Amino acid sequence: MDRLDLTIRIAGENGEGVLTVGDVLAEALARSGLHIYTFKNLPAEIKGGASMTQVRVQDTPVRSPGDALDILMVWNQENYDIHVGEVKSTGVVIFDPDECEADESLELTQIGVPLQKITKTVIKTMKSKNVLAFGVLTTCLGIPFESAKQMVAESRWGRRKEFLESNINALKQAYIYVDDNDIDLGLRVPVNQRNGHAQLIMTGNDALCMGALAAGCRYYAGYPITPASDVMETLAKAMPRVGGVLMQTEDEIAAITASIGASFTGAKVMTATAGPGLSLMVEALGLATMEEIPLVVVDVMRGGPSTGMPTKTEQSDLNLAIHGAHGEAPRIVIAATNTEDCFYTAVKAFNLAEKYQTPVILLSDQHLSQRAQVMSRPDLSQVEVVERKQPDGNGSVSPQEFDRYEMTEDYISPMPLPGRHGQHYVATGLEHDEHAHIDYSPEAHIRMTEKRHQKIESAVNEPGFVQRYGAEDAQLGLIGWGSSEGPILEALDRTLAKGYKVAALIFKMLHPLPEKEARAFIESIPVVSVVELNASGQFANYLQGRLAVSLQRFNIITGLPFKAGDIEEYIEGVLQYG
Amino acid sequence: MDRLDLTIRIAGENGEGVLTVGDVLAEALARSGLHIYTFKNLPAEIKGGASMTQVRVQDTPVRSPGDALDILMVWNQENYDIHVGEVKSTGVVIFDPDECEADESLELTQIGVPLQKITKTVIKTMKSKNVLAFGVLTTCLGIPFESAKQMVAESRWGRRKEFLESNINALKQAYIYVDDNDIDLGLRVPVNQRNGHAQLIMTGNDALCMGALAAGCRYYAGYPITPASDVMETLAKAMPRVGGVLMQTEDEIAAITASIGASFTGAKVMTATAGPGLSLMVEALGLATMEEIPLVVVDVMRGGPSTGMPTKTEQSDLNLAIHGAHGEAPRIVIAATNTEDCFYTAVKAFNLAEKYQTPVILLSDQHLSQRAQVMSRPDLSQVEVVERKQPDGNGSVSPQEFDRYEMTEDYISPMPLPGRHGQHYVATGLEHDEHAHIDYSPEAHIRMTEKRHQKIESAVNEPGFVQRYGAEDAQLGLIGWGSSEGPILEALDRTLAKGYKVAALIFKMLHPLPEKEARAFIESIPVVSVVELNASGQFANYLQGRLAVSLQRFNIITGLPFKAGDIEEYIEGVLQYG
Amino acid sequence: MAEVPAADTAKTGAPERAEEAGQAEQANQTKQATKRTLKDYRSEVKPTWCPGCGDFGVLAALQRALAERNLDPRDVVIVSGIGCSGRLPEFVNAYGLHVVHGRALPAAQGVKAANPDLTVIAVGGDGDGFAIGGGHVPHAVRRNQDITYIVMDNQVYGLTKGQPSPSTPTGMQALRRSVSMPKMAPYEGVLEGQLNILAMVIVYGCSFVARTFSSQATEMAKTIGLGLDHPGFAFVHAMSPCPTFYNTYDPWKESFLPLPEDWDTGDRIKAIDKAMEEVGEGVFHSGVFFQEQYRTYTDKLQDVYAKAYGDEQATIDALMDQYA
Amino acid sequence: MAEVPAADTAKTGAPERAEEAGQAEQANQTKQATKRTLKDYRSEVKPTWCPGCGDFGVLAALQRALAERNLDPRDVVIVSGIGCSGRLPEFVNAYGLHVVHGRALPAAQGVKAANPDLTVIAVGGDGDGFAIGGGHVPHAVRRNQDITYIVMDNQVYGLTKGQPSPSTPTGMQALRRSVSMPKMAPYEGVLEGQLNILAMVIVYGCSFVARTFSSQATEMAKTIGLGLDHPGFAFVHAMSPCPTFYNTYDPWKESFLPLPEDWDTGDRIKAIDKAMEEVGEGVFHSGVFFQEQYRTYTDKLQDVYAKAYGDEQATIDALMDQYA
Numbered sequence A, B: 001m002d003r004l005d006l007t008i009r010i011a012g013e014n015g016e017g018v019l020t021v022g023d024v025l026a027e028a029l030a031r032s033g034l035h036i037y038t039f040k041n042l043p044a045e046i047k048g049g050a051s052m053t054q055v056r057v058q059d060t061p062v063r064s065p066g067d068a069l070d071i072l073m074v075w076n077q078e079n080y081d082i083h084v085g086e087v088k089s090t091g092v093v094i095f096d097p098d099e100c101e102a103d104e105s106l107e108l109t110q111i112g113v114p115l116q117k118i119t120k121t122v123i124k125t126m127k128s129k130n131v132l133a134f135g136v137l138t139t140c141l142g143i144p145f146e147s148a149k150q151m152v153a154e155s156r157w158g159r160r161k162e163f164l165e166s167n168i169n170a171l172k173q174a175y176i177y178v179d180d181n182d183i184d185l186g187l188r189v190p191v192n193q194r195n196g197h198a199q200l201i202m203t204g205n206d207a208l209c210m211g212a213l214a215a216g217c218r219y220y221a222g223y224p225i226t227p228a229s230d231v232m233e234t235l236a237k238a239m240p241r242v243g244g245v246l247m248q249t250e251d252e253i254a255a256i257t258a259s260i261g262a263s264f265t266g267a268k269v270m271t272a273t274a275g276p277g278l279s280l281m282v283e284a285l286g287l288a289t290m291e292e293i294p295l296v297v298v299d300v301m302r303g304g305p306s307t308g309m310p311t312k313t314e315q316s317d318l319n320l321a322i323h324g325a326h327g328e329a330p331r332i333v334i335a336a337t338n339t340e341d342c343f344y345t346a347v348k349a350f351n352l353a354e355k356y357q358t359p360v361i362l363l364s365d366q367h368l369s370q371r372a373q374v375m376s377r378p379d380l381s382q383v384e385v386v387e388r389k390q391p392d393g394n395g396s397v398s399p400q401e402f403d404r405y406e407m408t409e410d411y412i413s414p415m416p417l418p419g420r421h422g423q424h425y426v427a428t429g430l431e432h433d434e435h436a437h438i439d440y441s442p443e444a445h446i447r448m449t450e451k452r453h454q455k456i457e458s459a460v461n462e463p464g465f466v467q468r469y470g471a472e473d474a475q476l477g478l479i480g481w482g483s484s485e486g487p488i489l490e491a492l493d494r495t496l497a498k499g500y501k502v503a504a505l506i507f508k509m510l511h512p513l514p515e516k517e518a519r520a521f522i523e524s525i526p527v528v529s530v531v532e533l534n535a536s537g538q539f540a541n542y543l544q545g546r547l548a549v550s551l552q553r554f555n556i557i558t559g560l561p562f563k564a565g566d567i568e569e570y571i572e573g574v575l576q577y578g
Numbered sequence C, D: 001m002a003e004v005p006a007a008d009t010a011k012t013g014a015p016e017r018a019e020e021a022g023q024a025e026q027a028n029q030t031k032q033a034t035k036r037t038l039k040d041y042r043s044e045v046k047p048t049w050c051p052g053c054g055d056f057g058v059l060a061a062l063q064r065a066l067a068e069r070n071l072d073p074r075d076v077v078i079v080s081g082i083g084c085s086g087r088l089p090e091f092v093n094a095y096g097l098h099v100v101h102g103r104a105l106p107a108a109q110g111v112k113a114a115n116p117d118l119t120v121i122a123v124g125g126d127g128d129g130f131a132i133g134g135g136h137v138p139h140a141v142r143r144n145q146d147i148t149y150i151v152m153d154n155q156v157y158g159l160t161k162g163q164p165s166p167s168t169p170t171g172m173q174a175l176r177r178s179v180s181m182p183k184m185a186p187y188e189g190v191l192e193g194q195l196n197i198l199a200m201v202i203v204y205g206c207s208f209v210a211r212t213f214s215s216q217a218t219e220m221a222k223t224i225g226l227g228l229d230h231p232g233f234a235f236v237h238a239m240s241p242c243p244t245f246y247n248t249y250d251p252w253k254e255s256f257l258p259l260p261e262d263w264d265t266g267d268r269i270k271a272i273d274k275a276m277e278e279v280g281e282g283v284f285h286s287g288v289f290f291q292e293q294y295r296t297y298t299d300k301l302q303d304v305y306a307k308a309y310g311d312e313q314a315t316i317d318a319l320m321d322q323y324a
């Protein structure tokens, strides 16, 4: 197969501009009709420290960050030393010979390009060093100068006329140097097909914001936290454009309780945070369960516990998302798998919250939230939006007669809204009866506990939250959830192609648990293993708890996303020696 | 068997004084060498609402609140109606005929005693109504007047000389009335044996406080919350007497972080709360795990979720106690079973916290914490107290060389203390290396995650946290945890006596899970059921998750404790029809 | 409310009221009930407070103020945290939102932001508001939404049976009137300083700050009413004794004085000064300490909308163009 | 510290220092190192702040103040929350406790209460201290423990890349100097009012309140030193610009003025007045705004112990007698 599949990494000191090179390259390639998938690994400091950005480019949708590197560009010795081991044997290292010494003993193509010197002596504006680096990469990729020029013009480097010229000059110097030194990697990345408005380039957080707005979210309250702050910043701009309100609150407890207040009036609301914020929110999550108030809480997971590793990725907040609250406080927990899915899962999160009158926790993670991917523009006319059940407005029922928590067949009761319905009531976190009156009798507690549980359990019948892939007669089954879908499916395809009998079951709904599908999968395959980015096998334990079956586990806790290769190796290991 | 076993309930309007009658009766009987077990059921309002107090008295330790009532005393109609259905067919109802009408259709002995009228017309101080009621009960129990007089003198009613006389008079009126009206239930409760200082009458919260102080607790920070406030109030008095510090903080987050600060300096620290407070503490619990700081957090569970039912009991915070924190934040979770056990489990909680340098959550519950029981005075010379591992103080290791998180064989590292050791370091909730320096490398995260997990997992080998009871060749096994021990064991004895083959396994350590004992029990018995006061079977699910076995469940969520009779019935149901 | 938001006020997706959607019957009912009285704001739930609790007075005053303004109960939302005082919404015939301890203000802000047409009142105790909830007060003030916040200050934690609160006097003083506080402070009384919550709120920048006493029924209804009328965040310090755990009726009856007749409600520093002097003097002043009109959050949002979309809101498709 | 607790101070079970237990060698080492310099307080960790960050100035000033007092690093505990500023303890050669966001003050209070012999310093940012942590400040002040609290105020959330904070000026003003704040406030700037945190702390009842600027090195070291010397809770408002996200160096250099020479540090109301005037005048005053000595929490605890046990602490057995 001659499929295009290149993984390119640029690494340098944090704050020097390597990230911009990666961003511009990714956007340019995406605009040229290709599929991209980015991956950044940053220190938690604002400036300084080794940082890297990676772009994987394919002509079909990309599903994982890429395994070994085809091209590595490093700006200094520290980064050379960190990354050179990840270059493929057929790969190329581009380094700055004045800033670092290449290890001659390695059997790699290593090309010195004096980025720093050219910038200083020829270009003479240090800011343009990253345009130079960009040019070196585009020419190495076989992109003609004219195309590269257009890419620069359309990028952030072209935004201000006064800088454009010097930036184009920097680009030109790259092409001159490469040409002068006869550098040719033999690559010809096709950049002719212009991408129209049908394809979008988004991060997971971007897509999630657009999904939320499309679902009708018009109130957001939040407190900054890495890696969820982008959600708030994106919505700070977008929300007022659709007439909504965004409040930066004083902490996460205020964020979630303000959201509850807004939802009480009928608004569709969201707050987004990371682990430490979710920990602070669990008391109020219990309140929303108790008062049956719709609410979407996004948790962009990062390395834990405690402050942990704010710029690293991990799937380790699942326990908290499912079990975090005192008492029996069931809620819906779902997870998004990739950028495009962030859009649709955000829509679904609101639909579930409104339909079931419940908090919904949407799990994303650092890697999913911040990597860029190409996705098809959603057709909004096809997006189903659900509204919450309300009293029929004929006003014949007085507040004294009206039961806010009426025991209906589906356990979901019409919810009156202040300003709109005359059936005013008092929502309370104390145990209450159907009429919303405080009631601690065993009978009321038993009835209402059942209502709150059954309502949530019935959401398991919503379609589209669990999907099986791979061989029917699999010898090994992999279970994954959320953002590990991509690498799992890529590894599945690779190993299926090699003749292994493997299958995968991917969950996007975690609570309530789609038990039927899980059981069918597990019972039909001799060995089933749960693949997740955490130490204790949180989903595996939870599955075992619900299904009383024994499962294998494959866990990685490096703070980095799965590579397809990690999982491929695991599959081969199990099926060869297992 | 002619064992003494009487269950007496007094019910009236909240605030009227019925609770005092129960308290004084329980204390008096306990001081007379008998065993008592009290049970109160109150509304959450400060005043008003039906409230009841119950005393079960036996000549051997009492294990559960009692099933049906031998004696019910009610002060008004509402309480008559609520409680009369729980009286045994052989039982007696004492009611105030001016305040309520007895249901003549019931086949019960019902005795009218005009408490209100006698108080008003004969005694003439309304405050003495409860002494009168007490006297009616003691004479009905066959307690001679002189003994009852001494009981009153030794009670809170005898504390102030000026009231003693009128109280004794009220008592006398009870004996006169009962005598005049030839009331004799035929009971002769033996009150001759005086209880020396060897027996203590305590609530679970009292015992827990004394255990904490005996273990060396010298710092407490807390915020009031029902039903944990007693812990703080008891310690507010006791702590300064042993040179410790108690701070009432502004909220639970301050309470736990202040405790962490105090523990950092070497103090043994505790905070106690209920569900809503525990929810707020989970972020800081993760911090204590990450920084490896010893800390005891008591959660006195009440009916949930959210504000829920503050004065009712439930075992529904287990999920939160085990899983409440983002990231992988293992900690130790233990539970106390009865009053005496509250003392020893509190000691163990500190020993575990200090030994493993970890937060320990000690689960109690509303019923366990507030009921009174008789226990043997602990022999403090026999109580083992553990101190945390510290650097040997020879000062030869400089702070630059010292590894706070040294990878030792048992994963526990010496902890230097400010003011004492020269090996100062910075404890941080960010991921770090052995030297306590911030480190987000995969290697550091993997090593430290393992350290934090293995350390906790090894605590499973501590003796005394799981105990098997009953038949070797059981057909039905019951698994319980914490305060359901008493009713389970009482039900076990009753059904064993009837010839049923049953066994029980009681857990006091919940995380890490004593898997070996659990597995051995479960595999050796055909049917195993987990008995707990919550809706979803939190411990059952958790056991299934760890052991991958299928378990039956017996759950009650009335907000009331288990009665032995509930469990007895369940056992018989399963073994007869199961 | 003085400043009724303009008709084009964005309401965060909150639907229009039902009768506007055509339910004529209900609309008629609403119009008929034009002259409301205190009783119209009484819910079917009998207050569960102890006899003599000051909160009865606050409840009645609030009901009276609502009746005087003839507000439709469906347009009123009373938000509270946890405490004896936090039970108040249950007893009022209106919408109520009884949240977790200390979070009445954030919840009230969410209510108001999502639907600025509603009359939003937050109520709670001194512990709810200035212990666990104390971190939210400055920020609620900063946002200056048109919310009335009534703190029912009994200088004690009533619901948890009488522990000292942030407004309890320091030292042994309070203990003499309390059966419960000596449990928490058995040796030297309260060691911590007493917070001056009225002065604090002024320093935060609050646009309306008043004090009133539950035993002065008429005045309290008036003061709460002024708070309701004030366009912006209004703080009403409602002293409301807890006879069960800290019976301050006698001393407070003595120590309540009206602010001087010629009191200038426009001088923030004087207001702070007055509030801070009180402690030493052992008095409480009732009346409006400070009032000034700033633009409310809702007002400012109108400017934001004007810039963000002008006449017509953006479509989601248009928002997505930036990613193409 | 001016008031060294008496020898019989209860230390909550904290063990005596190691050399007192007989390790002569260590004791000698400690005594030899009598004249410490700034360098003795430098840890082996190189600060990770951006070049030009004001926090470098605060770090150096604190190190200098510690050196001047010649404190043994083992007796110093620096407690911080989360933020760029919260990383400071890592860079100081002393004990450090880096807790969760907003909780430096409660943690510091626990440290001090458990071992009052320690010199306890809490540090953190404006967000850490007055957004998420704002609820703890009044209560730390109320307890008046001998703790120095240094707030490194850059009027922005540095670590999370530049969102507005509670001390960011209202409106468009701040946005002109910030690349990041416009993201959060893209239309009309910051809608919320700016908190006057210095005035707030005075109203809370703080016994020492001062301001200083990271670019004025000598003065900052002096002011922090005065805070360390003050027996009680000392608040140091350390203005410390964030050149990356909100570069205020230029305006602040202009607007910093010393307090008048004859400034009366004993007048609380004047101090509040001065602090509140500043906003309108566009100036910052440096120096000690207010100082007064009250009894500290530790002092009061001595009285408690005198009453609770007198000469000899109770045994646990004695405590249990009440249940017999």
Ligand SMILES: Cc1ncc(C[n+]2csc(CCOP(=O)(O)OP(=O)(O)O)c2C)c(N)n1
Pocket (backbone or CB within 6 Å): B223, B224, B225, B226, B252, B276, B277, B280, B307, C082, C083, C084, C085, C086, C101, C124, C125, C126, C127, C128, C129, C152, C154, C156, C157, C158, C159, C160, C165, C242
């Ligand atoms: C998170 C949490 N912590 C503690 C409590 C217990 N609690 C309920 S009300 C209250 C304080 C009540 O005092 P205040 O706010 O002054 O109200 P009052 O009862 O005096 O009106 C406390 C501590 C709770 N419900 N939730």
Ligand SMILES: Cc1ncc(C[n+]2csc(CCOP(=O)(O)OP(=O)(O)O)c2C)c(N)n1
Pocket (backbone or CB within 6 Å): A223, A224, A225, A226, A252, A276, A277, A280, A307, D082, D083, D084, D085, D086, D101, D124, D125, D126, D127, D128, D129, D152, D154, D156, D157, D158, D159, D160, D165, D242
């Ligand atoms: C519970 C929680 N919420 C949010 C965050 C993210 N966070 C880290 S630092 C910070 C604010 C930093 O601002 P400031 O306190 O002013 O410190 P600076 O970085 O400006 O020194 C925030 C919001 C967190 N770590 N924990």
Ligand code: SF4
Pocket (backbone or CB within 6 Å): B046, B047, C048, C049, C050, C052, C053, C054, C055, C084, C085, C154, C158, C159, C241, C242, C243, C244, C245
């Ligand atoms: S305890 Fe106090 S505040 Fe609560 S209802 Fe009774 S009197 Fe009122």
Ligand code: SF4
Pocket (backbone or CB within 6 Å): A046, A047, D048, D049, D050, D052, D053, D054, D055, D084, D085, D154, D158, D159, D241, D242, D243, D244, D245
């Ligand atoms: S982001 Fe700002 S506060 Fe943080 S280190 Fe950089 S300059 Fe300092």
Ligand SMILES: [Mg+2]
Pocket (backbone or CB within 6 Å): C083, C125, C126, C127, C152, C153, C154, C155, C156, C157, C158, C165
């Ligand atoms: Mg109160």
Ligand SMILES: [Mg+2]
Pocket (backbone or CB within 6 Å): D083, D125, D126, D127, D152, D153, D154, D155, D156, D157, D158, D165
């Ligand atoms: Mg800051």
